[in-house]
Amino acid sequence: MGRKALDIRALFVFTQTMLVILHADLNSFFASVEQQENPTLRGQPVGILKAAGRSCVIACSDEAKTQGVATGMSLTDVESLCPEIILVPANFDRYFFYTRQFLDLVSRYTDRVEVFSLDEVFLDLTHTHRLYSPQEVARDIQRRVSLELGEALGCSIGIAKNKLLAKLASNLAPRKGILEITEQNQARLLAQAPFDAVCGIGYRLTARLHALGIYSLPQIAATPDRLLDAAFGPFWGPRLKQIARGEDYSPVVTLKELGDAKSVSRTFTLFADTTNPRQIKGVLRNLVEEAAFKLRQMGLTGRQFGLSLRGGGRSRVGHVTGKTFTDSGRDIFDRVYTIYSSWRWRYPVRFLGVWVGLLAVKDNLSLPLFTAEQRSQRLTEAIDRVNLTYGDYAVHPASLLFGQIVKPEANGYLGDKKFQFRGSL
Ligand SMILES: [Mg+2]
Missing domain, CATH: 3.30.1490.100 (DNA polymerase, Y-family, little finger domain)
Known part of the structure; x- marks a missing residue:
């Protein structure tokens, strides 16, 4: 009995320390759904308005992004950057419908799914990664997304040992790409990551970091704790240090x-x-x-x-x-x-x-x-x-x-x- 209990505990400790997290992010979600529903919009720069007559775009297609259009831009700026943009009012019922399909799809690989937003999920593959490699799961999800949600939809996937790094990986991955952050490439990718690819560092924090002459995660990691604490307070000081080191202890919550x-x-x-x-x-x-x-x-x-x-x-x-x-x-x-x-x-x-x-x-x-x-x-x-x-x-x-x-x-x-x-x- 003693021996068996010991074996089970050893397995438990092992699975607790080797997390495998996958983050899947549908690319240009709202605009892609509109392009899926209306094929004449495919290949076109599309901007989504919160409602007809509203003055800023809440999302846009890849074609619009390549012309410099970004989420949150005013209509005046958007139209001067990209005069041929096609503006479509948001249809949230339609987006919810696609989100539900997306959740059904990813739930086939594990029951440990966290809904992060309408177009983003975390999957905890810790207990299945020996049966199916995370890379295999990632490729299969991408195949099924275009098969089941529609060919205009695509998703980027990040794989890593925690949620912070998995999300960073999918942000750094190309459209419809897969990126895995490993012990080998982690330091290099963290060093290259722009702040806007890092979950948790919003534009306000970015501006305050820039004001201190800090432009990269390694610079944050090298800043003494007391300086960060003085500048960002007792919550954000230590949190920034963790982020800079790629540390995240938050569990996937179903x-x-x-x-x-x-x-x-x-x-x-x-x-x-x-x-x-x-x-x-x-x-x-x-x-x-x-x-x-x-x-x-x-x-x-x-x-x-x-x-x-x-x-x-x-x-x-x-x-x-x-x-x-x-x-x-x-x-x-x-x-x-x-x-x-x-x-x-x-x-x-x-x-x-x-x-x-x-x-x-x-x-x-x-x-x-x-x-x-x-x-x-x-x-x-x-x-x-x-x-x-x-x-x-x-x-x-x-x-x-x-x-x-x-x-x-x-x-x-x-x-x-x-x-x-x-x-x-
Ligand atoms: Mg997305």
């Missing part, structure tokens, strides 16, 4: 895992591994407070409490289910911390997540019977009112006094995505 209103979750990725129990405790409490506050805002309460940890090549997920409902940060934290303590986690921690499930509408439950409970509920309500008036964490638990308060990643934005794609997966 629509199923986003959870609907069946659970409320909060996650956070630390900027460096930690083994400091006080820091871990502080971040957990922080995440629990955020989740509990969200629950109360939604008028919900729950009785299942979950914890997710990653780091040092390991990951673990677990939960406990209670008999009584709660929306109190302190109660939820007690449960989550009990899970954490029971694991005796001895590895570095990089990613932490907490969730509350088995939710119920609070108004449907009976009021608390005991005075202590009633008092604690009134206290929580008062704290919420203070925080809503004076900003998050104006009043907060003492365990958050040391260390910095983090703004966790909420699932609201992705929750919206789930709503948009309901029924499609």
